Amino acid sequence: MLDGKLYMIGGCTDTSCGSVAKAAAAYDPATDQWTSIAAYPKPVSFASCAGIEDKIYCAGGMSQGDELADTYAYDPGTDTWTQVADLPAPRWGAESAAANGQFLVVSGVxxxxLDNKAYAFAPGTGGWSALPNVNVPSTPGGAAAGFYKVGGINTPGGAPLASVELLPGCSQETSDISWLSESTQRVTLAPGASTTVDVSLDASDAAVNQPGSYTARLSLGSDTPYALPAVPVTLTVTPPHGRRRYLLPLARRGRQPAHRDRRQGRLQAGHGVRQDQEGTVGHQRLHPGAQVTPRRSKGRAAGSQRPAQRACQAWYASSAIIPASPW
Structure with missing residues (x-):
């Protein structure tokens, strides 16, 4: 996935996977259409792919019976593939996802x-680094930022696995909130200790272009297997007194027009109401106390799409078990 589009890269063209394709395409849910994109540099099946920033990265796979270590980046803006650093070792059928701004390729063949090694590619440096080895090597299971490794098989023709493994500290579920900033992004806490992080909310930011409530969640990560709850944040913006106007639609097709409630000074009901804001809304600050008491952790307030990169820690078995066969 990248920018709301689903990408399909290569794959088998017959049931035995004796023939593989170079073809690639992107699906846009907004138009419900597939569009062909530049072909992958070589025929490939069982490659690992993920979207980071503005590019799609693919690594490994099988091509005409050969295991691949090749890694390529696709730029939708130029519709071109560019080769980047090879995987440290060839592999196919690996689990993969984007996390912490990196491309993670885990286990596989x-x-x-079956191989228990895991690697991370950093687009910023253009190199691969080793991650902790997985506990249960598998192929071709599912994966998601977290980093979660789900299902798959671990013996040729074997029964599907119902196990789930988690590599803590490898999450990229946050997005950039331009009106939200933190006083610090990393703290070290002793057992039983707590800290306070000051959070600033900027109502003059360009993204805050209408009166109303803007909500976000301040995500916290740690180097322990203990989950930290997100901190809800709300910015409420009201137009300056005497500097507001409302554009009200006419009633049509049996719908009631919007109206202003003079007693409460707000819009009610109606369809398609647009609200114009004039003037500048002032700066507001919020200082919630975010108390974190893990055994010993390095907490990070993640309000940015490009958080400071943190080393993923050790794998451990998740308490979540797939209730049924993943196949």
């Missing part, structure tokens, strides 16, 4: 055998 390498050297014609």
């Amino acid at each position: 390498s050297g014609n055998a």
